[in-house]
Amino acid sequence: MASVTVLITGATSGIGLSLFEEYVNAGHQVIACGRNKEKLSTLSQRGAQVCAFDVTVPQSIKQNTESIGELDLLILNAGDCIYIDDVMKFDGQSFANVIGTNLTSIGWLLQYLLPKVKRGGQVVLVSSSATILPFPRSEAYGASKAGLDYLANSLRLDIAKYGIDVTLVHPGFVKTPLTDKNDFPMPFLLTSEQAAKRMFKGIQSRKKYLHFPKRLTLLLKLFSYLPAVVWQSIILRNHTT
Ligand SMILES: NC(=O)c1ccc[n+]([C@@H]2O[C@H](COP(=O)([O-])OP(=O)(O)OC[C@H]3O[C@@H](n4cnc5c(N)ncnc54)[C@H](OP(=O)(O)O)[C@@H]3O)[C@@H](O)[C@H]2O)c1
Numbered sequence: 001m002a003s004v005t006v007l008i009t010g011a012t013s014g015i016g017l018s019l020f021e022e023y024v025n026a027g028h029q030v031i032a033c034g035r036n037k038e039k040l041s042t043l044s045q046r047g048a049q050v051c052a053f054d055v056t057v058p059q060s061i062k063q064n065t066e067s068i069g070e071l072d073l074l075i076l077n078a079g080d081c082i083y084i085d086d087v088m089k090f091d092g093q094s095f096a097n098v099i100g101t102n103l104t105s106i107g108w109l110l111q112y113l114l115p116k117v118k119r120g121g122q123v124v125l126v127s128s129s130a131t132i133l134p135f136p137r138s139e140a141y142g143a144s145k146a147g148l149d150y151l152a153n154s155l156r157l158d159i160a161k162y163g164i165d166v167t168l169v170h171p172g173f174v175k176t177p178l179t180d181k182n183d184f185p186m187p188f189l190l191t192s193e194q195a196a197k198r199m200f201k202g203i204q205s206r207k208k209y210l211h212f213p214k215r216l217t218l219l220l221k222l223f224s225y226l227p228a229v230v231w232q233s234i235i236l237r238n239h240t241t
Pocket residue numbers: 009010011012013014015016033034035036037039053054055056077078079080081101126127128129170171172173174175176177178179
């Protein structure tokens with residue numbers, strides 16, 4: 001495959017960092033984004049162009065991406081997860097922060113970066129398999145990613161006429177700093193390298209929808225077809241916190 005220019009948000013850690021490795025090792029031009037300047041400087045030593053900005057600060061996205069040229073591939077992967085630990089003391093600020101980082105940011109990133117994506121290019125949105133079924137304590141994270149699913153599917157309809165494809169990604173559990181804080185069982189946990197390899201291959205095949213590992217995502221889909229009372233009791237039984 002000819003070399004492409006790919007911008008990755010959240011390239012300083014976890015899935016984004018492993019994706020960075022996949023694309024660099026395959027000889028592509030990578031623009032790595034994140035907030036952590038120390039990690040970004042390590043990535044620049046690997047030949048990447050780097051951009052430091054907080055995805056929740058539109059002015060910073062604008063300033064730091066102005067000089068970027070045309071993109072073949074835009075991977076919007078940066079995200080965060082905060083659980084709602086005590087639902088009766090619902091933390092509205094945490095809720096707003098998660099929606100801001102995982103969903104509202106995508107609007108700003110599309111405003112400043114979508115015009116740079118070439119005809120024939122591709123936009124990849126990293127959502128979560130958590131949107132297949134609701135999980136406890138995931139009111140904020142799940143809502144942000146469910147919003148992202150809708151955004152991706154709607155965006156696909158509107159940008160098809162510009163020759164740009166949209167790939168929506170639903171990873172299952174992947175071992176990263178984001179999941180290291182989870183205190184519940186994470187079935188079929190993948191390494192970030194395994195996740196990135198699946199994503200690299202699926203993105204290259206221009207899949208509209210990528211979900212993995214299938215042994216988890218297909219099981220969740222199957223549960224979602226059962227009556228709500230059945231999957232609710234299964235989830236609550238397996239999710240004690
Ligand atoms: N791990 C999983 O099991 C899993 C499952 C499903 C979906 N996902 C999704 O996959 C994506 C990557 O997650 P991960 O597990 O790889 O997490 P991670 O290791 O915690 O990495 C998160 C990345 O996002 C960046 N980021 C977070 N907030 C940001 C902000 N406000 N501005 C700019 N960059 C920001 C971080 O950059 P800095 O540290 O440089 O700020 C970091 O590079 C997320 O969207 C997550 O929701 C993960």
